[in-house]
Amino acid sequence: MRWSWAGVGLLARLVVGGVWLVAGVVKLPDPAGSVRSVRAYRLLPESVVPVVGHGLPVLEILVGLCLVLGVFVRAFAVLSAVMLAAFVTGIASAWARGLQIECGCFGSHGNAAANAQAAYPWDIARDVGLLLLSAWLVWRPRSPWAADNVLLPQRPAEATYDRTHEETREHGEEAVNGHP
């Protein structure tokens, strides 16, 4: 039980962080395209569009790096969840308004507009999945191979990343020692 829970945290970090990293890196070489992708949603005022288009890819890389490396996992998982919730809202809104755009999630390609309506549900499903994994990390940010284990060491009473306070109190030292 405890190892599988720790595994879930590690897996969630790698999956969510890895997706953010890729999404940010592929957008970097095409800042103008990133701005156009943001503008295509027709949700933000034109004065804000370039700021988001230029800043978002860098933010995505930062969130991705910190999750993969396990730095301040809970804080960045909160940010990840907020960004994903915003994306889901944006895609759902484009879908509802009948816009024929590609989500621009992994850079802009230009040709996908023709089958946009078919792509929206998959984009939303992917983002909701990532949102759930982010929520897990907000709830249980501790996992193995994370910089947090060094940066924010836990006191002995809560030293195992997978253990709730109640369990620790109930089973005490014996339970800790009783497990391999």
Next chain:
Amino acid sequence: MAKKRSTATRRAESEAAATRAAAIRAEQERAERRRRTLVVAAVVVVVLAIVFAIGYAVQSSSDNSGTAGSTPGGTVGKYAVPAGPADAPTKIVVYEDFMCPFCGEFEKVTRSAVQGGIDAGTVQVQYHVLNFLDRSSTTRYSTRAASALGAVLDTSGPAVAKKFHDLLYEHQPQEGSAGLSDAQLLDFAVQAGASRSAVSSAISSQKYKNWVANVTDQASKDGVTGTPTVLINGKRASGQTTDQLAAEVESAIKG
């Protein structure tokens, strides 16, 4: 009696002390957690602000949209390459990218009808050549080809530019390839009727690449999110497939 009470009192006192100690410890732990949360939140916010600011600065400095550059002479409304007389009754606006395969298909299907309308003087086509598929080639072919079209229009006029435009679609490179080389672009320009010495340096230096970036940016601001996008007499063609688009264009030309 006294001893017994004393034992009870001692036990009660030691229990009370233990409870107090636990409460103090718990309070200290809570304070420590609060302090840690605040520190982490502050660090994260500062890092976010710094990274966002640096990222925004770097990304916006490498985005040449909005930078004024040379605009080719002979454009319509600064951004379009015209073909056909300005007083033609039917105006067709086409947004396309030289790398876009559907644009190549659209050009092939509508070529003879469009050229017929232009020759008869009843149709003017305004081509907006975009670069948003720059990453579909290894050499930013979309920008190079569109900039070369600007150079041909500027030096040799719209009739030669239209021929050059058609030649580029007839020899459209595969997506993901290096595209046509600058030398090939120059050869097609000359084949269309441009003077080699007049367009050579403008093509190799991509003289109009900022113009192409601005054409693309303006198209995005006008709500164009894919190519080909076609406007017939100001009204957006509704066709979803190349064939539907072509049919709308052809029926507009026949009038």
